[in-house]
Amino acid sequence: AQTVTQSQPEMSVQEAETVTLSCTYDTSESDYYLFWYKQPPSRQMILVIRQEAYKQQNATENRFSVNFQKAAKSFSLKISDSQLGDAAMYFCAYWDAGNNRKLIWGLGTSLAVNP
Amino acid sequence: NAGVTQTPKFQVLKTGQSMTLQCAQDMNHEYMSWYRQDPGMGLRLIHYSVGAGITDQGEVPNGYNVSRSTTEDFPLRLLSAAPSQTSVYFCASSYSRVSNYGYTFGSGTRLTVV
Numbered sequence: 015a016q017t018v019t020q021s022q023p024e025m026s027v028q029e030a031e032t033v034t035l036s037c038t039y040d041t042s043e044s045d046y047y048l049f050w051y052k053q054p055p056s057r058q059m060i061l062v063i064r065q066e067a068y069k070q071q072n073a074t075e076n077r078f079s080v081n082f083q084k085a086a087k088s089f090s091l092k093i094s095d096s097q098l099g100d101a102a103m104y105f106c107a108y109w110d111a112g113n114n115r116k117l118i119w120g121l122g123t124s125l126a127v128n129p
Numbered sequence: 130n131a132g133v134t135q136t137p138k139f140q141v142l143k144t145g146q147s148m149t150l151q152c153a154q155d156m157n158h159e160y161m162s163w164y165r166q167d168p169g170m171g172l173r174l175i176h177y178s179v180g181a182g183i184t185d186q187g188e189v190p191n192g193y194n195v196s197r198s199t200t201e202d203f204p205l206r207l208l209s210a211a212p213s214q215t216s217v218y219f220c221a222s223s224y225s226r227v228s229n230y231g232y233t234f235g236s237g238t239r240l241t242v243v
Contacts, residue, residue: 049231059219059234105171116187117232121171 016041018108020120027096028128034081035091035123037106044068046110048082048089049117054102062104065089093125101127131155135220135235142210142242150205150238152220158233160223161203162187163195165216166237172219178203210242 017040027033039048050062065073065082072080077097081090093100106120133154142148154161162177164187174187178197192214194206203222207214217239221232 051231057217057237057239059221059232059237061231061233064231116174116177117172119171121169 016043016108016110016118018106018118018120020104020106020123022123023121024124024126026126026128027093027100029096029098031096032092032094033096033125035093035104035106035125037089037091037120039087039089039106039108039118041087041108041110043110046108048080049107049109050078050080050089050091051105051107052100052102053105053122054099059105063091096127098127098129101125133220133222133233133235135218135238137238138236140238140240142207142240144210144212144242146210148207148210150207150218150220150240152203152205152235153201154203154220154222154233155201156222156224156233157200158222158224159200161197162221162232163193163203163205164219164221165189165214166219167216175205175218207240212242214240215242216240 019038046067048065052060052062063073063075063078077094079092103122105122108118136151159180163175164172166172173189176195178184181200184195217237219237220235223232
């Protein structure tokens with residue numbers, strides 16, 4: 015069965031600095047998608063970035079980028095120029111195109127941004 | 130604004146009471162789902178639907194019922210509330226069962242069962 019592991023329950027970063035959140039996953043599938051979601055204190059789940067497994071190029075969305083290492087089954091999120099509004103819970107999620115067709119979630123990393 | 134609307138935002142129930150959490154989306158999404166979020170356990174799938182008239186169970190369906198009579202609405206019913214159902218509930222939708230563009234989430238319902 016597919017699993018997603020986020021090994022850092024909590025992280026902190028200074029405002030304007032860069033932080034990397036880790037995510038590893040386990041799958042035997044070759045066609046799948048990976049996501050990072052952000053959950054601020056408002057509770058709203060917000061899609062941050064998406065990566066297709068068949069694409070070697072790492073996805074980027076403004077200050078957010080990923081380091082996708084398919085062979086190592088690693089999918090880390092880098093936040094550059096951290097802002098106070100980046101403080102949130104971050105969830106990594108996996109979805110495959112097989113029969114499962116359900117998002118598999120990590121347990122999340124709580125990110126604090128220090129002024 | 131287009132999106133997923135969940136009501137209510139907060140609810141307190143007594144053990145044994147029943148209630149319905151409402152979820153509506155106006156994006157013509159085929160796929161809708163309900164999750165519960167508990168500390169240390171992440172998000173767990175309760176039920177999902179791939180279209181009007183079609184529903185299926187997720188990981189933790191016991192104690193919950195769903196129906197999908199229209200594309201827009203996907204209510205979650207708690208039949209007889211128990212303290213173990215105290216949680217934050219999220220409704221999520223996506224364009225199709227092939228959810229490779231990610232889900233759009235509602236703002237959640239915090240439910241407390243006393």
